[in-house]
Amino acid sequence: MNLPQTDTSLFKRLRFVLVETSHPGNIGAVARAMKTMGFAELILVNPRFPDALSNADAVAFASGAQDILQSARIVGSIDEALAGCHFVAAVSARLREFSPPIFAPRGIAENLAQEQTQAVALVFGNERYGLPNEIVVNCNALINIPANPDYSSLNLAQAVQLLAYECRMAALGDRRPASDIGFQGEAASLSDIDRMYAHLEQALVAIDFLDPQNPKKLMPRLKRLFSRTGLEQEEVNILRGIAKKILDLNSKK
Ligand code: SAH
Numbered sequence: 001m002n003l004p005q006t007d008t009s010l011f012k013r014l015r016f017v018l019v020e021t022s023h024p025g026n027i028g029a030v031a032r033a034m035k036t037m038g039f040a041e042l043i044l045v046n047p048r049f050p051d052a053l054s055n056a057d058a059v060a061f062a063s064g065a066q067d068i069l070q071s072a073r074i075v076g077s078i079d080e081a082l083a084g085c086h087f088v089a090a091v092s093a094r095l096r097e098f099s100p101p102i103f104a105p106r107g108i109a110e111n112l113a114q115e116q117t118q119a120v121a122l123v124f125g126n127e128r129y130g131l132p133n134e135i136v137v138n139c140n141a142l143i144n145i146p147a148n149p150d151y152s153s154l155n156l157a158q159a160v161q162l163l164a165y166e167c168r169m170a171a172l173g174d175r176r177p178a179s180d181i182g183f184q185g186e187a188a189s190l191s192d193i194d195r196m197y198a199h200l201e202q203a204l205v206a207i208d209f210l211d212p213q214n215p216k217k218l219m220p221r222l223k224r225l226f227s228r229t230g231l232e233q234e235e236v237n238i239l240r241g242i243a244k245k246i247l248d249l250n251s252k253k
Helices: 026-038 054-063 066-071 078-082 105-114 134-139 155-175 192-205 217-225 231-253
Strands: 015-020 040-045 073-075 087-091 120-124 142-145
Touching: 015 026, 015 078, 015 155, 026 040, 026 054, 026 066, 026 155, 040 066, 040 078, 054 066, 078 120, 087 105, 105 142, 105 155, 120 155, 192 217, 192 231
Parallel strands: 015 040, 015 120, 040 073, 087 120, 087 142
Antiparallel strands: none
């Protein structure tokens, strides 16, 4: 396969294009949505306010994503915004009789990340009237967020956030974080876990909870319970501390 000279990562190839956006606050919020997901290229086609990128609301809503606003471009036509793009998807709350093939965000994100190697764009419409048909019919795909049919129109920046998130997940591919995100301590070693079971067993025998002559399935069941948890070293230490305390108290009786 012939890869182009440019960076093929979707983070570098994907352009977010906003058409005729009315509220500068939304533009700032879009910048923030993009940056949180690792995207950087923002182009505005004829925003309602020519100073949209420096407007106080835009700056406030962008929060820590000022750099996205500073490097964003304002252009006078959709053709200018899409120059050099090889695949363009219109993002629209409305389905139309004549439209390019329709995708949900996850499907298009996989497609953009895997099958494309060149510049691609997502085009978003105005807050009140969406995207004009003339733009939609010229796109390669129409993306619809399958929202509540009774109220399916998302805020512009929230629609951008959702698309940017799906594109990030698709772009990360195998590097995407596991579902068990969050604090994770060091995993306990098998030998430490074995010693913890022995300690626990001793304590349970000491308090007559476990009868060594008739142990039934108590230890195998406890092992099964703990094996589902992904024990960390710190947790093994706590359980051993409990076992130790039980044994200490019991020996004083
Ligand atoms: N009333 C407008 C809604 C505009 S919301 C309309 O009928 O299109 C502003 C922009 O956010 C839309 O142009 C689109 O780009 C995006 N958006 C909002 N909700 C969406 C949805 N359910 N699916 C896809 N895009 C959506």
